[in-house]
Structures are given as structure tokens and as C-alpha cells.
Amino acid sequence: GNSVTQMEGPVTLSEEAFLTINCTYTATGYPSLFWYVQYPGEGLQLLLKATKADDKGSNKGFEATYRKETTSFHLEKGSVQVSDSAVYFCALSVNNNDMRFGAGTRLTVKP
Amino acid sequence: DTGVSQDPRHKITKRGQNVTFRCDPISEHNRLYWYRQTLGQGPEFLTYFQNEAQLEKSRLLSDRFSAERPKGSFSTLEIQRTEQGDSAMYLCATKGQARNEQFFGPGTRLTVL
Numbered sequence: 371g372n373s374v375t376q377m378e379g380p381v382t383l384s385e386e387a388f389l390t391i392n393c394t395y396t397a398t399g400y401p402s403l404f405w406y407v408q409y410p411g412e413g414l415q416l417l418l419k420a421t422k423a424d425d426k427g428s429n430k431g432f433e434a435t436y437r438k439e440t441t442s443f444h445l446e447k448g449s450v451q452v453s454d455s456a457v458y459f460c461a462l463s464v465n466n467n468d469m470r471f472g473a474g475t476r477l478t479v480k481p
Numbered sequence: 482d483t484g485v486s487q488d489p490r491h492k493i494t495k496r497g498q499n500v501t502f503r504c505d506p507i508s509e510h511n512r513l514y515w516y517r518q519t520l521g522q523g524p525e526f527l528t529y530f531q532n533e534a535q536l537e538k539s540r541l542l543s544d545r546f547s548a549e550r551p552k553g554s555f556s557t558l559e560i561q562r563t564e565q566g567d568s569a570m571y572l573c574a575t576k577g578q579a580r581n582e583q584f585f586g587p588g589t590r591l592t593v594l
Binding site for chain 1: 485516521
């Protein structure tokens with residue numbers, strides 16, 4: 371079946387540190403891949419997406435590249451800020467149907 | 482604010498009671514999804530509609546759960562004879578035809594005592 375496995379948290383970093391949150395997937399067919407973010411007290415918001423192999427999604431300094439050969443979609447940011455503290459979810463969708471989410475990774479950035 | 486609204490935001494009920502949640506989608510979005518999220522987990526798919534037709538239901542959706550989207554606009558999710566295990570955040574998401582990402586509402590947090 372279709373599923374996502376993402377790096378367990380929590381992750382605690384100092385401001386301006388480099389961030390990587392790993393995400394790997396299993397899918398039948400050709401999935402679209404997403405990263406969603408959930409800030410404290412808010413709903414899920416789309417952070418970035420990629421719809422085919424080698425696509426790079428980017429937004430707000432975050433990037434992720436769709437790697438078919440390693441079935442991965444790792445999230446990276448070169449310099450995190452306190453305001454990036456949130457829970458990050460990796461997700462996939464096949465044929466525009468329901469989304470399958472990872473368990474989420476809680477990021478805390480300390481000043 | 483994604484444009485998807487859910488009501489109520491919080492619901493506390495006693496075991497055995499029925500509850501109903503509402504989701505109002507972005508107006509031009511034809512697909513509407515329901516998910517359940519428990520603490521420390523990602524959202525789990527429950528069911529989805531294309532316009533008024535319910536096209537898929539997860540095995541998580543027991544016979545105590547029913548969802549409707551009568552005119553292809555808002556949707557309701559009803560849970561009958563609630564159990565403590567139903568305590569979770571219930572999320573609604575909608576999707577238009579032009580884009581493949583889903584837009585999520587703020588969720589309804591259900592607590593069953």
C-alpha cells in the first residue's frame with residue numbers, strides 16, 4: 371500500500387542551524403509528495419510540494435527534492451528561525467486521491 | 482486561514498452520545514475529505530466526496546460513523562454512540578480540480594468522557 375515514514379522527533383535546534391527532516395515513501399504508481407506544517411494552535415498548511423521525480427519544491431526557505439531512486443522527499447532549510455517551530459508532516463497522494471501522512475516531526479528552535 | 486471552516490472547534494461529550502460536525506469548503510472545490518488525527522500521529526483518511534457522491538470510505542470508518550454532503554457544498558460527519566476511543570481531532574480538507582494539494586480546516590477536537 372501507500373505509506374510515508376518520516377524521521378521521529380522531537381528535533382531541537384538553535385536559531386540559524388541547518389535543518390533536515392527525513393521522509394521516505396512507499397507507493398504504487400506515481401505519487402505527488404507534500405510537506406505540510408502545523409503551527410501551534412493552527413490547522414495544517416501546505417509548505418511545499420513536488421509532483422514528479424527530480425522536482426524540487428521550495429517555500430519560505432524550505433526545500434525538498436523528489437528522489438525516485440531513493441523514494442525520498444527530505445525537507446531542508448539552511449538557517450532555521452524561532453518562528454519555524456512547528457510540527458512538520460510529510461505526505462503523499464496517488465492519482466489525486468486521499469493523502470497518506472507520516473506521523474509528524476516536532477521542531478523546536480531556540481534563540 | 483485556508484478558507485475551509487469547521488464547526489464546532491471543540492466538542493466534549495459523554496460516552497454513548499451522538500455528535501455531528503460540520504465542514505464548509507472553499508466554494509469552488511469539488512472534493513471534500515475527512516481525516517482523524519490522534520495525539521502524536523499524522524492525519525488518517527476516513528472518507529471523501531466528489532461533489533455530493535461519497536466515493537471512498539476507509540476501514541477506520543465504522544458503522545457508527547456517517548458522512549454526508551447533500552448538495553455538494555458543506556459536509557457533516559456524525560458519530561453515533563460515541564466511545565472514548567473516538568476522542569481525536571477531526572479534520573476536513575478540500576481540493577479543487579486545478580491543483581492537487583488539499584486545503585485543511587482548523588479541525589474539531591472531540592473529547593469523549
